[in-house]
Amino acid sequence: MSDLSFEGRVALVTGAGGGLGREYGLLLAARGAHVVVNDLGGDVGGHGAGGGAAQRVVEEIRALGGSAVANTGSVASFDGAAAMVAQAVETFGRIDILINNAGILRDKAFHNMSASEIDVVLDVHLRGTFYVTRHAWPHMRAASYGRVVNTSSNSGLIGNFGQSNYGAAKMGIVGLTRVLAKEGARRGIHVNAVAPAARTRMTESVLSPQAAEALEPSRVAPVVAWLAHESCPATGEVISAGAGRVARYFVGLTPGFLSRDLTVEKVRDHWDEARDTGGFIVPDDPAEEMALLMKQWT
Numbered sequence: 001m002s003d004l005s006f007e008g009r010v011a012l013v014t015g016a017g018g019g020l021g022r023e024y025g026l027l028l029a030a031r032g033a034h035v036v037v038n039d040l041g042g043d044v045g046g047h048g049a050g051g052g053a054a055q056r057v058v059e060e061i062r063a064l065g066g067s068a069v070a071n072t073g074s075v076a077s078f079d080g081a082a083a084m085v086a087q088a089v090e091t092f093g094r095i096d097i098l099i100n101n102a103g104i105l106r107d108k109a110f111h112n113m114s115a116s117e118i119d120v121v122l123d124v125h126l127r128g129t130f131y132v133t134r135h136a137w138p139h140m141r142a143a144s145y146g147r148v149v150n151t152s153s154n155s156g157l158i159g160n161f162g163q164s165n166y167g168a169a170k171m172g173i174v175g176l177t178r179v180l181a182k183e184g185a186r187r188g189i190h191v192n193a194v195a196p197a198a199r200t201r202m203t204e205s206v207l208s209p210q211a212a213e214a215l216e217p218s219r220v221a222p223v224v225a226w227l228a229h230e231s232c233p234a235t236g237e238v239i240s241a242g243a244g245r246v247a248r249y250f251v252g253l254t255p256g257f258l259s260r261d262l263t264v265e266k267v268r269d270h271w272d273e274a275r276d277t278g279g280f281i282v283p284d285d286p287a288e289e290m291a292l293l294m295k296q297w298t
């Protein structure tokens with residue numbers, strides 16, 4: 001099998017001034033893509049801006065012979081998102097790949113969380129993913145081609161103490177990914193999400209020495225690059241990537257318990273049966289769930 005090339009493709013990677021995004025930008029550029037390196041350049045909590053992070057990664061890419069330009073706008077601004085997509089199209093003529101990766105943390109136990117700590121995290125992760133994708137979408141539809149890779153997290157998929165703002169945003173991104181996969185299907189646009197695990201400034205303080213060694217961000221980048229490649233057939237999927245392992249998260253539905261004259265006592269008495277994961281299905285769309293339900297009803 002031949003190596004996977006991104007020759008001639010144009011990619012916008014948000015939050016690519018460091019951590020995972022930088023690895024994505026470096027890998028795509030090394031395989032021939034023109035890359036718009038976006039990064040606002042603030043700290044891990046989303047405070048501040050500037051600092052030249054995006055430009056530094058652009059220089060790294062160019063020093064390796066690649067093609068890249070910097071963008072320092074915020075994904076949390078609808079106009080800023082428009083400008084970064086416009087920059088890709090004006091500089092390189094098109095946008096084939098969007099990797100929504102920018103992110104911040106404002107962890108706090110829910111009972112102590114302020115309105116601004118809720119809003120700013122939802123703004124960067126969830127609204128940011130909406131905004132940049134919303135501006136890239138018409139270009140991808142017109143070209144009948146696109147690859148969007150969003151960023152989720154096990155903090156939302158599973159739940160993690162102190163991350164209600166972040167977890168909710170990351171699970172919202174899964175819903176957006178599922179719906180856009182359906183809306184993009186007829187136009188050749190694939191939309192997937194990655195749930196990464198990597199040693200970055202976001203995680204380094206909570207990792208054991210062994211995990212810190214295993215979780216090289218460069219071991220996530222090949223998974224994201226595969227999801228961004230034209231030959232990857234997946235859409236609407238959530239892929240776990242970390243330490244070199246590639247796996248799939250999915251939403252499963254148990255066969256459950258059905259009674260035409262359901263009472264609260266019957267729910268109690270059949271609770272374990274309802275929740276038993278044996279024989280679960282992974283519905284592709286709501287019609288598949290409805291078909292199963294009607295089969296059980298009759």
Ligand code: NAD
Pocket residue numbers: 014015016017018019020021038039040041042043044046053073074075076100101102103104124128151152153154195196197198199200201202203
């Ligand atoms: P990171 O802090 O190194 O990278 C995030 C980047 O986003 C930073 O460079 C930051 O400047 C940029 N950014 C923040 N707000 C922005 C904005 N409004 N506009 C543009 N850029 C902005 O952390 P990372 O670990 O590389 O995180 C990358 C993504 O992966 C995030 O979405 C994060 O939530 C997600 N994630 C990471 C892990 C992990 O284990 N590292 C786990 C799950 C999810």
